Amino acid sequence: xxxxxxxxxxxxxxxxxxxxxxxxxxxxxxxxxxxxxxxxxxxxxxxxxxxxxxxxxxxxxxxxxxxxxxxxxxxxxxxxxxxxxxxxx
Numbered sequence: 748x749x750x751x752x753x754x755x756x757x758x759x760x761x762x763x764x765x766x767x768x769x770x771x772x773x774x775x776x777x778x779x780x781x782x783x784x785x786x787x788x789x790x791x792x793x794x795x796x797x798x799x800x801x802x803x804x805x806x807x808x809x810x811x812x813x814x815x816x817x818x819x820x821x822x823x824x825x826x827x828x829x830x831x832x833x834x835x836x
Contacts (some may be wrong), residue, residue, distance in 0.1 A: 792827060 762770065778784045792829065807823060 787829065 759767065759770065779788065792800070792803075804823065
């Protein structure tokens with residue numbers, strides 16, 4: 748692993764919980780749009796048990812509010828397909 752990356756990991760681990768939360772809010776959207784980020788999302792979804800996947804879907808439903816199950820399914824489907832397509836390119 749790159750020395751700079753190892754240094755960043757050590758710095759992140761040393762942050763307070765509040766600082767980590769702020770960092771996650773600022774940095775994760777950037778990282779999740781990268782090929783590696785999308786591949787990690789795909790791997791994470793594949794590794795979930797049925798119960799864990801159900802919990803993810805339920806959280807998506809709660810956030811979707813009035814959109815309904817079809818919209819939630821479309822959002823999840825689009826995210827999974829995008830992750831897989833980026834993983835193959």
